[in-house]
Amino acid sequence: MKFIIQRDQLIASVQDVMKAISSRTAIPILTGMKIDAKSHGITLTGSDSDISIESFIPAEENGVVNVEQIEEGSIVLQARYFPDIVKKLPEKTVEIEVDSNLKVTIRSGKAEFNLNGQDAEEYPQLPKLQTDDSFALPTDLLKSLIKQTVFAVSTMETRPILTGVNIRLEDNTLKFTATDSHRLASREIPVKDAIGDLPGIVVPGKSLSELSKILDDTEENVEISVTNNQILFRTKHLNFLSRLLDGNYPETSRLIPDQSKTVLYVKTKELINTIDRASLLAKEERNNVVKLSTIGDNLLEITSNSPEVGRVAEEISVQSIEGEELKISFSSKYMLDALKAIDNDEVKVEFTGAMRPFIIRPANEDPILQLILPVRTY
Amino acid sequence: MKFIIQRDQLIASVQDVMKAISSRTAIPILTGMKIDAKSHGITLTGSDSDISIESFIPAEENGVVNVEQIEEGSIVLQARYFPDIVKKLPEKTVEIEVDSNLKVTIRSGKAEFNLNGQDAEEYPQLPKLQTDDSFALPTDLLKSLIKQTVFAVSTMETRPILTGVNIRLEDNTLKFTATDSHRLASREIPVKDAIGDLPGIVVPGKSLSELSKILDDTEENVEISVTNNQILFRTKHLNFLSRLLDGNYPETSRLIPDQSKTVLYVKTKELINTIDRASLLAKEERNNVVKLSTIGDNLLEITSNSPEVGRVAEEISVQSIEGEELKISFSSKYMLDALKAIDNDEVKVEFTGAMRPFIIRPANEDPILQLILPVRTY
Numbered sequence: 001m002k003f004i005i006q007r008d009q010l011i012a013s014v015q016d017v018m019k020a021i022s023s024r025t026a027i028p029i030l031t032g033m034k035i036d037a038k039s040h041g042i043t044l045t046g047s048d049s050d051i052s053i054e055s056f057i058p059a060e061e062n063g064v065v066n067v068e069q070i071e072e073g074s075i076v077l078q079a080r081y082f083p084d085i086v087k088k089l090p091e092k093t094v095e096i097e098v099d100s101n102l103k104v105t106i107r108s109g110k111a112e113f114n115l116n117g118q119d120a121e122e123y124p125q126l127p128k129l130q131t132d133d134s135f136a137l138p139t140d141l142l143k144s145l146i147k148q149t150v151f152a153v154s155t156m157e158t159r160p161i162l163t164g165v166n167i168r169l170e171d172n173t174l175k176f177t178a179t180d181s182h183r184l185a186s187r188e189i190p191v192k193d194a195i196g197d198l199p200g201i202v203v204p205g206k207s208l209s210e211l212s213k214i215l216d217d218t219e220e221n222v223e224i225s226v227t228n229n230q231i232l233f234r235t236k237h238l239n240f241l242s243r244l245l246d247g248n249y250p251e252t253s254r255l256i257p258d259q260s261k262t263v264l265y266v267k268t269k270e271l272i273n274t275i276d277r278a279s280l281l282a283k284e285e286r287n288n289v290v291k292l293s294t295i296g297d298n299l300l301e302i303t304s305n306s307p308e309v310g311r312v313a314e315e316i317s318v319q320s321i322e323g324e325e326l327k328i329s330f331s332s333k334y335m336l337d338a339l340k341a342i343d344n345d346e347v348k349v350e351f352t353g354a355m356r357p358f359i360i361r362p363a364n365e366d367p368i369l370q371l372i373l374p375v376r377t378y
Numbered sequence: 379m380k381f382i383i384q385r386d387q388l389i390a391s392v393q394d395v396m397k398a399i400s401s402r403t404a405i406p407i408l409t410g411m412k413i414d415a416k417s418h419g420i421t422l423t424g425s426d427s428d429i430s431i432e433s434f435i436p437a438e439e440n441g442v443v444n445v446e447q448i449e450e451g452s453i454v455l456q457a458r459y460f461p462d463i464v465k466k467l468p469e470k471t472v473e474i475e476v477d478s479n480l481k482v483t484i485r486s487g488k489a490e491f492n493l494n495g496q497d498a499e500e501y502p503q504l505p506k507l508q509t510d511d512s513f514a515l516p517t518d519l520l521k522s523l524i525k526q527t528v529f530a531v532s533t534m535e536t537r538p539i540l541t542g543v544n545i546r547l548e549d550n551t552l553k554f555t556a557t558d559s560h561r562l563a564s565r566e567i568p569v570k571d572a573i574g575d576l577p578g579i580v581v582p583g584k585s586l587s588e589l590s591k592i593l594d595d596t597e598e599n600v601e602i603s604v605t606n607n608q609i610l611f612r613t614k615h616l617n618f619l620s621r622l623l624d625g626n627y628p629e630t631s632r633l634i635p636d637q638s639k640t641v642l643y644v645k646t647k648e649l650i651n652t653i654d655r656a657s658l659l660a661k662e663e664r665n666n667v668v669k670l671s672t673i674g675d676n677l678l679e680i681t682s683n684s685p686e687v688g689r690v691a692e693e694i695s696v697q698s699i700e701g702e703e704l705k706i707s708f709s710s711k712y713m714l715d716a717l718k719a720i721d722n723d724e725v726k727v728e729f730t731g732a733m734r735p736f737i738i739r740p741a742n743e744d745p746i747l748q749l750i751l752p753v754r755t756y
Binding site for chain 1: 456459462463466467468482488489490491492493494651652654655658659686687688689690691692693694
């Protein structure tokens with residue numbers, strides 16, 4: 001194997017693929033990165049067996065030559081050193097060459113690294129996804145869907161299914177839902193060209209977070225294919241494969257109250273800042289709990305009280321308050337997460353009493369829904 | 379006590395003073411920040427008993443009013459919450475008021491925090507430095523002196539005196555020296571207006587690092603005063619007080635070879651980059667050791683070899699090599715620290731054999747000296 005490659009291209013691909021590589025893995029060869037050289041380009045692969053990432057660098061693209069003098073072959077390199085080496089090479093091009101003893105030589109300018117490689121035959125084969133259940137959506141929209149839901153997955157392994165995001169495609173509507181049983185985040189979007197429905201699958205939250213970091217903010221499409229136990233996200237030069245979580249995702253629709261007793265409209269940013277300040281004294285001992293009280297029909301008071309440290313109170317004007325008076329306590333962290341996920345200047349918050357879950361939505365009625373269970377403090 | 383203060387001024391002072399406050403201290407009140415209000419301005423004080431920092435905010439300066447409606451008094455506030463509170467307040471001004479029960483109210487816009495304060499009478503008195511031994515130097519020059527030497531102090535408590543920087547003023551020359559017994563860094567500068575000499579004192583490296591972070595990069599003077607066991611750095615609005623280390627600093631001048639067998643001149647940046655690359659494979663197991671060999675009279679080869687991982691080699695052109703051929707091994711970390719401390723495009727490196735300490739100086743003969751002990755590898 002041999003090729004000469006543009007260093008910046010190689011750095012970008014290496015960084016993407018590294019997101020799947022863990023130094024703690026039961027399969028030693030997975031601590032390495034696989035490099036495949038074919039005449040049409042170079043493929044880098046990393047995997048921790050939950051997530052696998054393939055990044056492709058075409059030999060030539062739009063008339064620009066990325067890779068030259070390719071002699072086909074493959075090798076696995078220790079991922080611990082390779083990224084730093086590539087980053088610090090002195091010249092704009094890098095030559096990588098493997099001899100018959102799996103010795104790898106990396107040359108750039110006058111710098112020469114000789115590394116011990118491993119046989120690529122020993123690297124596990126990634127499953128080939130055979131499926132017709134595929135649909136596509138713009139990359140930036142997929143990233144929003146992830147960002148607006150994934151924070152609500154459970155971090156506890158007691159109910160593993162809740163560590164994932166439920167993805168469902170029905171009647172050309174795609175819905176992401178996440179809940180840790182104290183709060184819930186969901187969003188729906190219409191999808192064109194979906195071939196058939198997708199029964200609820202559950203993708204590990206960690207996989208989606210990593211995917212979101214790798215994807216650029218473009219409007220180009222991501223193609224999504226699903227089989228029994230895998231999901232594949234494919235862009236022009238990237239394959240991102242994740243296992244699915246086993247088990248039944250809970251039916252969440254019945255958690256969502258269908259009527260409300262107090263409804264308020266408030267500026268998102270002001271509510272975020274006020275709750276952020278109130279949470280300052282509520283850090284550890286108080287479990288981030290803050291209290292919200294309505295005052296008349298256009299004022300809220302947000303308070304927090306830590307006997308040892310002190311008390312904070314702030315009034316905030318709201319657009320409108322309709323319905324019953326209300327005093328309710330909740331986790332400021334959950335509330336801030338929910339508010340930050342809503343991409344709109346104004347939010348609508350619907351309460352059905354101090355002990356019932358409440359709902360936060362964008363005031364423009366975009367189908368984003370955030371639900372939070374209050375905390376009993378009386 | 380009561381005053382209304384510009385929030386940005388308060389934030390800056392709080393951040394400076396926080397550098398001296400530790401949550402782990404044997405004296406509980408030192409986890410707090412003292413606030414003194416006098417008619418001419420506000421003083422904030424923090425201390426961990428090794429370092430004490432006082433920051434003064436004048437009521438008025440250059441016609442700009444920083445503090446208004448001052449009612450004199452003082453209080454100690456829990457430093458754990460105060461900085462975050464000040465940073466997140468909604469308005470540009472902050473009102474701070476203390477009642478007779480040591481309850482502190484912080485108001486800004488509609489936000490109001492009520493905190494429990496502590497009696498300022500219980501806060502330890504900072505020592506007043508009574509001394510005539512003072513001298514002044516520009517702030518940016520003091521910061522350079524610190525940066526070019528402090529990295530070489532020992533981090534081991536086995537010889538506590540080596541955890542400090544030796545500062546000496548003789549015949550209007552100020553000299554900073556630091557060594558951990560494997561390497562040494564020193565720099566001299568001429569000082570005007572020094573009143574008498576300063577026998578060698580030793581200032582904890584940690585104190586100087588913190589001082590360096592607080593000081594702005596200005597040409598304004600820092601005034602330095604020394605007593606038996608304390609050193610005070612004073613700028614316009616800041617007093618930085620540190621204890622001195624007890625004990626005799628070793629005589630370092632005899633460590634420095636007065637002749638050399640191999641002398642080379644090389645571009646600083648190129649040598650840094652080459653050694654940085656060679657050190658990539660030398661991380662843990664190899665203790666950062668790299669090898670330098672002269673080739674003829676204008677080439678160096680820098681190599682490193684880790685049997686398990688691989689080998690790296692790079693040639694670098696140098697301006698000149700005079701004297702004997704040389705192969706020498708040393709810690710790449712020490713070498714990089716030393717080279718980065720030298721503020722010149724070209725360095726002169728003087729060797730007296732593979733097993734003797736070697737010296738790095740700027741090629742322009744500025745009185746900066748970096749000395750490194752080699753590593754035995756044969």
